[in-house]
Amino acid sequence: MMLALVILFLLPIKLLCFVPESEFFSFGHSEGDALLFPNDDQHSDVQNISIVFKFFYEHHSKLFVNTNGLISFQKGISTYTSEAFPKIGERIVLAPFWTDINTSNCGSTCNIWYRESTKSTDIVKATSEVRKYFPIMKHFGANWTYVVTWESVPFFGASDVGINKRNTFQCVLISDTESTFVIYNYNKIEWTTGTASSGDADTGIGGTPAQVGFNMGDDFHFYSVKGSRTADIINLPNLSNVGYPGKFAFRVDLRDIEPAPPPEDPGKCYLKAADIAFVLDVSHSIDVSILRNLVTAVISHVPINEIECQIGMTSFSSKAKIEFYFDDYAEKADILTHVANITNMRGASNLEDALVDVKQLFTYSKGSRSYAKRFTFIFTDGLMVESNELKTAADSLKSLPNMEVVSVGVGASVKHDLLERIATDFTRVLYPSADMIWKYLQSSLAQPGCFSCTLEVEGEIHLLLEDSIHITRAEFKDGKQFIYTFIEALISFHLQNVDLSVDIFGNKIIEAIPLNDISGMKYKLGSVALVEYSGIDVNQSSLIKHVHNIGTLSSSNSFVIFITSGKSFDSHLIKKLQSVVINSKTNMITVGLGSDQDWYNLEDLASYGYFVFSGEDARLLARLMEKELKTTTCS
Ligand SMILES: *[C@@H]1O[C@H](CO)[C@@H](O)[C@H](O)[C@H]1NC(C)=O
Ligand SMILES: *[C@@H]1O[C@H](CO)[C@@H](O)[C@H](O)[C@H]1NC(C)=O
Ligand SMILES: *[C@@H]1O[C@H](CO)[C@@H](O)[C@H](O)[C@H]1NC(C)=O
Numbered sequence: 001m002m003l004a005l006v007i008l009f010l011l012p013i014k015l016l017c018f019v020p021e022s023e024f025f026s027f028g029h030s031e032g033d034a035l036l037f038p039n040d041d042q043h044s045d046v047q048n049i050s051i052v053f054k055f056f057y058e059h060h061s062k063l064f065v066n067t068n069g070l071i072s073f074q075k076g077i078s079t080y081t082s083e084a085f086p087k088i089g090e091r092i093v094l095a096p097f098w099t100d101i102n103t104s105n106c107g108s109t110c111n112i113w114y115r116e117s118t119k120s121t122d123i124v125k126a127t128s129e130v131r132k133y134f135p136i137m138k139h140f141g142a143n144w145t146y147v148v149t150w151e152s153v154p155f156f157g158a159s160d161v162g163i164n165k166r167n168t169f170q171c172v173l174i175s176d177t178e179s180t181f182v183i184y185n186y187n188k189i190e191w192t193t194g195t196a197s198s199g200d201a202d203t204g205i206g207g208t209p210a211q212v213g214f215n216m217g218d219d220f221h222f223y224s225v226k227g228s229r230t231a232d233i234i235n236l237p238n239l240s241n242v243g244y245p246g247k248f249a250f251r252v253d254l255r256d257i258e259p260a261p262p263p264e265d266p267g268k269c270y271l272k273a274a275d276i277a278f279v280l281d282v283s284h285s286i287d288v289s290i291l292r293n294l295v296t297a298v299i300s301h302v303p304i305n306e307i308e309c310q311i312g313m314t315s316f317s318s319k320a321k322i323e324f325y326f327d328d329y330a331e332k333a334d335i336l337t338h339v340a341n342i343t344n345m346r347g348a349s350n351l352e353d354a355l356v357d358v359k360q361l362f363t364y365s366k367g368s369r370s371y372a373k374r375f376t377f378i379f380t381d382g383l384m385v386e387s388n389e390l391k392t393a394a395d396s397l398k399s400l401p402n403m404e405v406v407s408v409g410v411g412a413s414v415k416h417d418l419l420e421r422i423a424t425d426f427t428r429v430l431y432p433s434a435d436m437i438w439k440y441l442q443s444s445l446a447q448p449g450c451f452s453c454t455l456e457v458e459g460e461i462h463l464l465l466e467d468s469i470h471i472t473r474a475e476f477k478d479g480k481q482f483i484y485t486f487i488e489a490l491i492s493f494h495l496q497n498v499d500l501s502v503d504i505f506g507n508k509i510i511e512a513i514p515l516n517d518i519s520g521m522k523y524k525l526g527s528v529a530l531v532e533y534s535g536i537d538v539n540q541s542s543l544i545k546h547v548h549n550i551g552t553l554s555s556s557n558s559f560v561i562f563i564t565s566g567k568s569f570d571s572h573l574i575k576k577l578q579s580v581v582i583n584s585k586t587n588m589i590t591v592g593l594g595s596d597q598d599w600y601n602l603e604d605l606a607s608y609g610y611f612v613f614s615g616e617d618a619r620l621l622a623r624l625m626e627k628e629l630k631t632t633t634c635s
């Protein structure tokens with residue numbers, strides 16, 4: 001009894017200095033593995049794989065299993081003496097143990113097994129190992145693996161004694177089609193060198209030992225495991241980068257090989273590589289200090305480095321100017337210093353030339369990266385002549401591979417339709433919030449499994465239609481029509497979870513439709529139709545009280561939309577209304593009603609220049625709401 005207890009107690013703390021074969025991804029005939037024919041210095045036929053395997057920034061759809069401890073992508077490799085990484089040339093390889101292996105004469109005692117696998121046992125094991133060794137990849141879900149196992153392989157030139165020295169190790173390629181990982185497992189490493197590389201025939205030691213790691217074939221994309229090509233490499237089964245002797249884990253699809261973080265380090269979540277061009281309108285209609293602040297706030301969010309984002313910039317007034325290329329500044333601080341120095345230029349807006357300049361930023365000799373996603377953010381009010389040249393320049397920019405063109409409305413008054421036409425599509429017209437722009441970037445660049453971004457639609461819309469002496473009976477009717485068109489458009493955009501209310505403001509407030517979700521809203525529109533035009537002056541204090549209540553009670557995503565001529569709003573009333581919503585996150589939007597609006601008041605009342613609409617813009621406003629009320633949360 002005592003003895004049993006002692007044994008039970010001791011078992012778990014016995015330290016294994018290798019990965020037991022039972023902890024390998026299973027291998028052999030029973031797993032349906034292919035067996036590489038017995039050979040010296042040979043390799044498998046080309047193996048087409050069913051996914052695109054990302055290695056550094058290259059994409060591979062075939063591989064070769066090489067006897068000498070390598071997996072290669074371009075062609076088979078017969079070189080038996082290992083070479084130091086970086087090895088320049090076309091050797092694009094994974095090297096679990098590159099050395100002189102010879103399976104010619106050992107019959108079934110030595111085997112090299114390989115298989116592509118989407119079997120659930122492999123998928124589950126791959127997913128759990130990646131999540132375990134890369135804590136930041138908490139959402140990772142593998143759906144493809146490739147398992148290559150060198151089982152008990154001897155070295156070239158082994159004597160009768162040396163033939164008993166054997167190595168068993170495994171290389172596992174893992175992918176969710178976006179991110180890729182490689183795991184090296186070492187069970188036993190009893191020799192490091194063949195005799196043709198000056199190793200000893202009895203021990204397989206000495207000479208030029210094995211090289212372990214990854215090599216891209218150029219000067220700087222490589223990873224060499226410490227001890228490679230030295231006698232120390234025989235200790236691999238005792239070593240690890242994940243706190244498990246004999247096991248190494250790497251992420252291999254980024255600019256650099258990313259070894260698993262030390263077990264206590266949560267690791268870093270990278271964004272996909274992106275080259276981002278900013279195009280700034282510095283013409284006379286723009287307040288450049290506000291623009292500088294916005295651009296500075298956006299850039300402050302963005303991680304700027306070789307692996308993730310790079311920034312380039314152009315500006316324009318009557319002339320366009322390249323501010324800086326992607327490779328001009330390596331440090332964010334230098335970019336911000338440059339931005340702080342950008343000033344207003346007198347003159348009109350020559351966006352077409354700026355867009356032509358942007359194409360120059362994206363030439364590879366100027367630091368743009370072939371594998372990076374491309375963004376152009378155009379900050380403008382859109383107040384310019386819409387020439388054929390502009391259309392041509394915008395279309396040509398949008399057609400660049402990998403490019404998303406986003407427009408951001410800035411300034412006191414924004415021409416929506418132009419912003420929409422220069423952007424890739426209407427969902428890429430953003431309003432000037434650094435937070436929103438950053439969320440947009442983050443969700444476009446999230447590495448699957450690393451960040452998880454979810455889309456939710458939620459919020460409140462409060463429509464306030466004016467009934468006063470400042471609009472005619474016919475205009476009041478147009479206002480109602482605007483509301484019908486707007487609500488129909490919202491329903492067609494499937495914004496079911498959004499709440500909406502309709503109130504009429506005149507000498508008193510009439511609550512035509514109380515706050516309710518949009519589904520079923522069609523049937524309630526009758527109550528708007530019933531409200532009669534009165535044409536009496538607006539009661540300012542009841543309007544203020546009403547908007548105050550909305551501001552206090554509404555959710556963080558809420559919009560108050562005034563459908564109005566603007567003439568009932570004096571500067572006192574505008575200030576009052578702004579102050580009652582200021583503490584909440586309620587935004588005010590204005591829609592100009594009638595033929596004789598007061599645009600100054602409409603612009604002053606709206607939270608942003610971008611938030612002023614005309615009576616014809618019901619569908620456009622619905623699109624804006626669709627965009628505003630969808631929130632992307634990344635964690
Ligand atoms: C592998 O892919 C190549 C090119 O796509 C094709 O020519 C070849 O037949 C494929 N080989 C096998 C074994 O499927
Ligand atoms: C893996 O998942 C991705 C995205 O979820 C999918 O596009 C791909 O077809 C899947 N691949 C395999 C081999 O199942
Ligand atoms: C290695 O391969 C050659 C054939 O290329 C063979 O003659 C030799 O016996 C093999 N075995 C060993 C242990 O080197």
Ligand SMILES: *[C@@H]1O[C@H](CO)[C@@H](O)[C@H](O)[C@H]1NC(C)=O
Nearest residue numbers: 016017018234235237238239
């Ligand atoms: C490595 O592990 C082996 C047993 O697998 C052990 O004999 C040897 O002493 C270990 N070496 C080091 C440096 O820990």
Ligand SMILES: *[C@@H]1O[C@H](CO)[C@@H](O)[C@H](O)[C@H]1NC(C)=O
Nearest residue numbers: 334337338339340341342343
């Ligand atoms: C700021 O701009 C002025 C004029 O364009 C230029 O002379 C100066 O060198 C700039 N300063 C910095 C820090 O870029």
Ligand SMILES: *[C@@H]1O[C@H](CO)[C@@H](O)[C@H](O)[C@H]1NC(C)=O
Nearest residue numbers: 507508539540541542543545
């Ligand atoms: C405006 O409405 C308030 C109630 O909110 C009322 O007390 C006040 O008498 C009204 N003023 C006018 C001029 O009708």
